[in-house]
Amino acid sequence: xxxxxxxxxxxxxxxxxxxxxxxxxxxxxxxxxxxxxxxxxxxxxxxxxxxxxxxxxxxxxxxxxxxxxxxxxxxxxxxxxxxxxxxxxxxxxxxxxxxxxxxxxxxxxxxxxxxxxxxxxxxxxxxxxxxxxxxxxxxxxxxxxxxxxxxxxxxxxxxxxxxxxxxxxxxxxxxxxxxxxxxxxxxxxxxxxxxxxxxxxxxxxxxxxxxxxxxxxxxxxxxxxxxxxxxxxxxxxxxxxxxxxxxxx
Amino acid sequence: xxxxxxxxxxxxxxxxxxxxxxxxxxxxxxxxxxxxxxxxxxxxxxxxxxxxxxxxxxxxxxxxxxxxxxxxxxxxxxxxxxxxxxxxxxxxxxxxxxxxxxxxxxxxxxxxxxxxxxxxxxxxxxxxxxxxxxxxxxxxxxxxxxxxxxxxxxxxxxxxxxxxxxxxxxxxxxxxxxxxxxxxxxxxxxxxxxxxxxxxxxxxxxxxxxxxxxxxxxxxxxxxxxxxxxxxxxxxxxxxxxxxxxxxx
DNA sequence: CCGACTTTGTGCATGCGTTCACAAGCGGTA
DNA sequence: TACCGCTTGTGAACGCATGCACAAAGTCGG
Ligand SMILES: NC(=O)c1ccc[n+]([C@@H]2O[C@H](COP(=O)([O-])OP(=O)(O)OC[C@H]3O[C@@H](n4cnc5c(N)ncnc54)[C@H](O)[C@@H]3O)[C@@H](O)[C@H]2O)c1
Ligand SMILES: NC(=O)c1ccc[n+]([C@@H]2O[C@H](COP(=O)([O-])OP(=O)(O)OC[C@H]3O[C@@H](n4cnc5c(N)ncnc54)[C@H](O)[C@@H]3O)[C@@H](O)[C@H]2O)c1
Numbered sequence: 001x002x003x004x005x006x007x008x009x010x011x012x013x014x015x016x017x018x019x020x021x022x023x024x025x026x027x028x029x030x031x032x033x034x035x036x037x038x039x040x041x042x043x044x045x046x047x048x049x050x051x052x053x054x055x056x057x058x059x060x061x062x063x064x065x066x067x068x069x070x071x072x073x074x075x076x077x078x079x080x081x082x083x084x085x086x087x088x089x090x091x092x093x094x095x096x097x098x099x100x101x102x103x104x105x106x107x108x109x110x111x112x113x114x115x116x117x118x119x120x121x122x123x124x125x126x127x128x129x130x131x132x133x134x135x136x137x138x139x140x141x142x143x144x145x146x147x148x149x150x151x152x153x154x155x156x157x158x159x160x161x162x163x164x165x166x167x168x169x170x171x172x173x174x175x176x177x178x179x180x181x182x183x184x185x186x187x188x189x190x191x192x193x194x195x196x197x198x199x200x201x202x203x204x205x206x207x208x209x210x211x212x213x214x215x216x217x218x219x220x221x222x223x224x225x226x227x228x229x230x231x232x233x234x235x236x237x238x239x240x241x242x243x244x245x246x247x248x249x
Numbered sequence: 250x251x252x253x254x255x256x257x258x259x260x261x262x263x264x265x266x267x268x269x270x271x272x273x274x275x276x277x278x279x280x281x282x283x284x285x286x287x288x289x290x291x292x293x294x295x296x297x298x299x300x301x302x303x304x305x306x307x308x309x310x311x312x313x314x315x316x317x318x319x320x321x322x323x324x325x326x327x328x329x330x331x332x333x334x335x336x337x338x339x340x341x342x343x344x345x346x347x348x349x350x351x352x353x354x355x356x357x358x359x360x361x362x363x364x365x366x367x368x369x370x371x372x373x374x375x376x377x378x379x380x381x382x383x384x385x386x387x388x389x390x391x392x393x394x395x396x397x398x399x400x401x402x403x404x405x406x407x408x409x410x411x412x413x414x415x416x417x418x419x420x421x422x423x424x425x426x427x428x429x430x431x432x433x434x435x436x437x438x439x440x441x442x443x444x445x446x447x448x449x450x451x452x453x454x455x456x457x458x459x460x461x462x463x464x465x466x467x468x469x470x471x472x473x474x475x476x477x478x479x480x481x482x483x484x485x486x487x488x489x490x491x492x493x494x495x496x497x498x
Numbered sequence: 499c500c501g502a503c504t505t506t507g508t509g510c511a512t513g514c515g516t517t518c519a520c521a522a523g524c525g526g527t528a
Numbered sequence: 529t530a531c532c533g534c535t536t537g538t539g540a541a542c543g544c545a546t547g548c549a550c551a552a553a554g555t556c557g558g
Pocket of ligand 2: 117118119120121122123358359360361362363364384385386387403420421422423424426429430445446447463464
């Protein structure tokens with residue numbers, strides 16, 4: 001079912017066989033960083049920077065320069081030794097590898113607190129992710145435009161997603177509704193899902209899910225506070241003050 | 250400066266020496282999963298489940314059962330062979346390791362689209378993360394209550410953060426303001442920052458930053474679509490149809 | 499009390515990701 | 529053209545995380 005629109009997508013920007021091999025091999029972690037490099041590089045273009053070294057770019061992106069070079073090497077050799085990288089060339093290659101040569105239409109499901117924020121957010125279209133459809137179960141919301149797009153009823157999800165060629169579905173419903181919404185997105189042919197609801201979604205193999213769980217993020221931060229406070233306590237009993245000074249040498 | 254409130258925190262829930270060693274050794278990836286297990290287990294408690302096996306819990310959390318057991322082993326041996334884990338015991342141990350035995354007061358900076366959603370969100374307080382302070386630079390917003398809390402002016406950040414013992418700062422301002430806001434949070438003594446602005450923040454070593462970058466998440470999804478479409482194209486030229494059937498054997 | 503059955507906890511192998519360190523390559527200069 | 533200094537690209541080593549497979553340790557029925 002999901003492959004119905006598949007053939008149409010094959011016509012966009014065919015990759016060279018060599019690139020194909022590489023794309024398969026890029027580690028997930030490197031992909032995430034490539035997206036960050038892309039953002040930094042876009043800023044460079046705006047500032048009129050034409051060339052950048054791995055050292056400079058790695059600083060701006062907050063990573064090790066060796067890691068940066070390795071990440072870039074996954075997508076090919078587009079630098080000039082002794083000089084650095086041509087910013088625009090790098091941008092276009094990263095965009096190509098990340099599949100940003102075509103637009104990815106986004107649907108948001110659940111137009112509550114978070115859904116409103118997402119729909120109103122101006123940052124996505126400019127980066128190739130136009131929000132083209134909004135869905136909610138609340139009759140009072142249906143028809144109301146949010147961020148310029150009228151809310152559709154969740155029942156119409158299959159038709160509307162097909163019409164607008166939605167490729168990414170964002171789930172911003174309460175947790176109990178998330179799995180059902182996910183199932184509907186999947187049967188509407190959406191293969192990429194970004195989930196804000198704190199639940200583990202079950203999906204078929206051909207669907208990619210990423211989750212954003214703010215409570216988990218905070219708990220990780222909490223863990224580090226606790227660990228740090230504990231190390232301080234530990235150091236204290238070992239005769240080292242909290243500011244690093246030795247109390248009783 | 251950040252250590253001013255440090256000593257007060259040392260009094261909360263001292264860990265046993267054995268736990269201390271363990272806490273230091275827990276891999277970051279495992280910490281993130283422990284938070285997920287905790288959420289799932291909390292749901293189990295509500296359903297009246299008293300005991301759970303690693304197999305069941307791993308299913309519910311969407312991970313491999315061996316990995317789950319290894320993760321749990323980082324925090325100690327609290328299971329019963331042949332039976333499984335006592336849900337409540339496990340909950341309390343994970344909470345202890347994650348430092349959730351004390352509340353972590355949260356401040357949100359930048360009360361725009363996203364800041365409003367965060368301030369109105371009811372999910373944080375119940376998980377030990379009460380939002381106790383809101384800040385914005387916009388005079389029209391100052392004094393207006395959002396989610397029950399009046400917005401303070403950004404200039405008052407140091408005083409207010411100290412008063413309300415803020416331990417986590419959330420940045421939801423436009424990107425150009427993020428680094429300045431971050432610096433102010435840091436000098437106000439906040440050691441944990443959750444950043445929604447798509448910029449790389451520079452912070453001292455004793456401050457922990459986590460970022461949530463939705464555009465990056467979408468680009469990762471985009472990469473997978475591209476890779477998949479490409480594999481399909483590849484299979485096609487090798488004589489395999491998009492639905493997996495061989496066309497010309 | 500015993501033996502069969504269940505499930506944990508972990509040693510070990512494997513694979514992935516990071517980092518180091520340097521040869522190869524390029525531009526500039528004399 | 530030949531040399532010099534700079535930066536890339538990557539082989540190789542290391543460390544961390546994952547998953548397997550099984551001994552150890554417990555429960556439960558008889
Ligand atoms: N607001 C936040 O800052 C925040 C933070 C972290 C996580 N989350 C998570 O994001 C999700 C949304 O949060 P929120 O604060 O926007 O909630 P909300 O209650 O404000 O909005 C939920 C919306 O989903 C709609 N909805 C409910 N069932 C639906 C269904 N079956 N199909 C379509 N729409 C449906 C509701 O009508 C409502 O408009 C929740 O799962 C929440 O846990 C939110
Ligand atoms: N809205 C979203 O769904 C979304 C999605 C992804 C990322 N983001 C990011 O989150 C951030 C906030 O997005 P938003 O849509 O809420 O923006 P917004 O423009 O709606 O709100 C920003 C708020 O920050 C305030 N502000 C500006 N400078 C400030 C300063 N120096 N100190 C304190 N407050 C200040 C503004 O007054 C405004 O109220 C942005 O960086 C954006 O890129 C937002």
